[in-house]
Amino acid sequence: MDKRTLCAAAVLAAAFSFAYGQSPVRPKIVSARLAGFAGPFAAQEAGIDTLSTNPAMLAFSDSVWSLGRLAAHVSGPLFDLPAVFQEDDISGAILDLVGENNGIYIGTEITGPLSIAHVERNFGFGIFNRTLIEADIPNLSYGSLIAGEEVLIAGGYGLTLFRKDLHSLSAGLQLKGFFQTYATQGGTALGILDTAESMDLASIPTLLATGFGLDAGLLYKLGDGFSAGLVCRDLYTPVFTTEYASLDDYLAGSAGDTTYARIEPELTIGASYNLQLPEDWITISQWGFYLDYRDILGLLDIIPANPVLNVALGTEMILLDVVSLRAGINQTYAALGLGLDLSLFALDVAMYGSELGIDPGARPLLNMEVSLAFEY
DSSP, X not given: XXXXXXXXXXXXXXXXXXXXXXXXXXXXXXXXXXXXXXOOOTTOOOGGGGGGTOGGGGGGOOOEEEEEEEEEEEEESTTTHHHHTTSSOHHHHHHHHHHHTTSEEEEEEEEEEEEEEEEETTEXXXXXXXXXXXXXXXXXXXXXXXXXXXXXXXXXEEEEXXXXXXXXXEEEEEEEEEEEEEEEEEEOHHHHHHHHHHTOOTTSOEEEEEEEEEEEEEEEEETTTEEEEEEEETSSOEEEEEEESSHHHHHHTOOOOEEEEEOOOEEEEEEEEEOOOOTTOOSEEEEEEEEEEOOGGGGGSSSOOOGGGGEEEEEEEEETTTEEEEEEEETTEEEEEEEEEOSSOEEEEEEEEXXXXXXXXXXXXXXXXXXXXXXX
């Protein structure tokens, strides 16, 4: 499509576009390990990452310390971007991608280097920072840009309610508090790209958000193999957001209005099975299988997503306690991952697809993650 035609369409659409509001940003801990097999899962014990799965699993967790983690996530048309950035007119090339691909999303987020956490039987806590930059342009009429920093503090407790023979039932609660500072802009595709290209974030609105959240979960275990879990993440998470007209106003303390909103709860049910291997079988150290049905409450939305997008399944095979092979399916797209536990540190990489639309194939997104963790 001719670039001038695209620009004219964007300007015309801007005249009829509606005001764009920024929804609360859900806090997150980036984990290339979980991403490699479509996690986190509701019935998964995952060391430090149990803080992202189900607090009821803390009742059965082994002791792990995290002394640092650097985990990076990138998403978007990753194989098209190198050619785009070689163009003389980068904004025009991105506008072409918007027209060709039913929109475009480019994002990156990094957890760390602040990542101090501890998980042991019944209890877990952690403090993490995350840097986030994302541009979402679903069409020429409007888009959004957000860039900023988050600090998340989480602490959970899991308690065994019942245990008899091979059967056990546990419950868990996790409290979290977070502070977020973001520069954010909504408008036409051209406006978003101009701001991103100039990196002039000082003149766009800045948000200061403070939130407090609660996660709750239940877990049933049958021996050491089968587990079934129910978890509601962000069961109640209010967020208070103060808007500043610009970064200069933020630094000067010239605050605008403070608004209240809630992060929507996510209810997930799932099951897992850890294959019981012979004691003398040392090649495969552990092999787990996981299945979830996610965001059950989303089915009640006025325009719900296709129910098949809520299905997730994954598997992780650990060889010689060193190499981890991972694969999964989430939102109908494949996930692949590889991990190396070298005692001093662990290195994980993952590649997976996700869906931004409400039907499979509407707005597919390619994601890659890599992490370096010092966990013992």
